[in-house]
Amino acid sequence: MSSLKTDRIYQGNCVEVLDSLPAASVDVIFADPPYNLQLGGELLRPNNSRVDGVDDDWDRFQGFADYDDFTKGWLTACRRVLKDTGTLWVIGSYHNIFRVGTVLQDLGFWVLNDVVWRKTNPMPNFRGTRFTNAHETLLWCSTGPEARYTFNYEAMKALNDGLQMRSDWSLPLCTGPERLKDEAGRKLHPTQKPESLLHRVILASSNPGDVVLDPFLGSGTSAAVAKRLCRRWIGIEQDPDYVAAARARIQAVRSVDDPALCATPRKRAEPRIPFGTVVERGLLAPGTVLSDASGRWSARVRADGTLISADHRGSIHQVGAAVQGAPACNGWTFWHMRVEGDQTLVPIDLLRQRLRAEMTGGGTGESEAAGEALQ
Amino acid sequence: MSSLKTDRIYQGNCVEVLDSLPAASVDVIFADPPYNLQLGGELLRPNNSRVDGVDDDWDRFQGFADYDDFTKGWLTACRRVLKDTGTLWVIGSYHNIFRVGTVLQDLGFWVLNDVVWRKTNPMPNFRGTRFTNAHETLLWCSTGPEARYTFNYEAMKALNDGLQMRSDWSLPLCTGPERLKDEAGRKLHPTQKPESLLHRVILASSNPGDVVLDPFLGSGTSAAVAKRLCRRWIGIEQDPDYVAAARARIQAVRSVDDPALCATPRKRAEPRIPFGTVVERGLLAPGTVLSDASGRWSARVRADGTLISADHRGSIHQVGAAVQGAPACNGWTFWHMRVEGDQTLVPIDLLRQRLRAEMTGGGTGESEAAGEALQ
DNA sequence: TACTGACTTGAATCGTAAC
């Protein structure tokens, strides 16, 4: 059996590359396969601008049977390289996710959760013909009903401010500076996923040093996040342009300097923001040093949204209380960060306020949000 | 062909009952089928206990294959009784929804949306082994890619405080007084759905007087809500105890006294008014100059109800599109006229509203007043 | 510098009555 080479992109057909890798050598597979969209003609917005739909060659299939064969092929190859203790994630929409789920189950994979990525800023339905398609679905599977697997329950609970992480995740689309652009300033890849999504996926189901494989690497989001979180990674991608862009992107990523920070603790009226969300959304990098206003105590940020100080570990509130020897502490106002190019310390509550502003800015499109706005 | 009898529960096997009903007679089907592997004896072979199976792979395959057959059976029967313009809803979880979705698509149903029911109060995952399973999935399908169907867009938008209704719905579980109890105070049915969920389903996809059928009626939620919303209804249920409980429950429901309160009028359904009628009726004199809201473009009204601008001639829509160089244009809202004794520009749509108010007799008073103000 | 407003964009299965 050959040894596995990690931290590299293989250019080529994913089944062929997978078949060339040693069996049972990968801990987590994250797959974002073509969705088999079946778009009609062009679609115009009410302002007559054209919607840039996905019409790439890689998303053309003859029909469901063709797509099922394709799915069976790459899932079978994935199963071989996956350790018995490994897990598999697949993301998709209603166009393909039922096909994928059925094939998965037929191949013996065991669904642990279906997770809903609830988009905070989806594209509307311009013609008023259906419900706004505002989510995508991730399937998370083990290799069988009896298989052991990695689930960092405490990390997920901490990331959700002490409440169990649910099967629905509200996260924004990948836009702004995070979105890779080509020389002409157009989006490089039509379906680039947000890093916050992969942050949660990888943190939940792997440990530092584990191997994360992506058979449809695309713009390289999964590998970039895996590298930052001190996991080993393997990407497979057919398109040379995507490979080149992903290589450059991943190259620029710095791993969190201490892997321990990447492994694995409420207010009422206002929407509660877990501190983990601040980290996940990239407003504060794991490893960042926080201190209190006087600079007497300090602690470092971990990827799951907990803090670690010289003697204590836990939520921003727990560590804040512990270092002071106090019974309780509001970590949001106790802990401060240093502003770039400035010596002043500002409370991390500013970051929470920024996220709250986003949430309440225009409503989330659900009546629940409307209810909150009334309070 | 026999005529359809509505507003009643049929006790029996759902496929047999469905096969006894006339074809193409139902507008909406809502189905809450068994969630796989916990089915009655007729679906699992007696010697194939899932837990103690001799061969896991074989057992699992048999389990899914049987479930797929079961699904194919009732969905085929549903397709026959459903009108071509009808739609089908199925609710499920990750245990069965991929099987259902695949069978649906293979039978030619066309998925319009997958809707996520996000539970505001889900049961936690007590063992901390997975994400809290906090949602269920509904599939909404038409009978084919070209089929027309009912979607009350405006009603859904109104229900969501003026924003398009999204594909994720946050609603609480059925608890409290709404939950049916037996004599001993235990819950009568293990999976009773909340009425709020059915309210949204039925309001979205049917009109007063339409026939709503539920092949797995259970505690009768769908029929109860259908009756309240002035729809006709049909329920099919095998278990005599559930039938009795559902009959009593539905009997106690009072329909909304005015069916008009259970429908939101569609803009598309309003009577079409040719622009020529506006001229013909003297609401706008030939030769009148119209302009867009900004005053950038202008055109003159001809006696035949067409417009003529410097370079273009045709309908209000055609000239509006042509002057802008746009692919399409709604002339009613694009073109404006000057109000006498005032410098403000108002859209000519006001004139159409005035004619429509005349046609419907009383009108709302609002549009009539608006029309009078123009004189 | 901060704010405003116009413009752009995102995995999209996106119309239908009348002739």
Added chain:
DNA sequence: GGTTACGATTCAAGTCAGT
């Protein structure tokens, strides 16, 4: 049944120019 023409339809974020 095919063709024509009406005329209905968008939310959250990010970017950028102008004040």
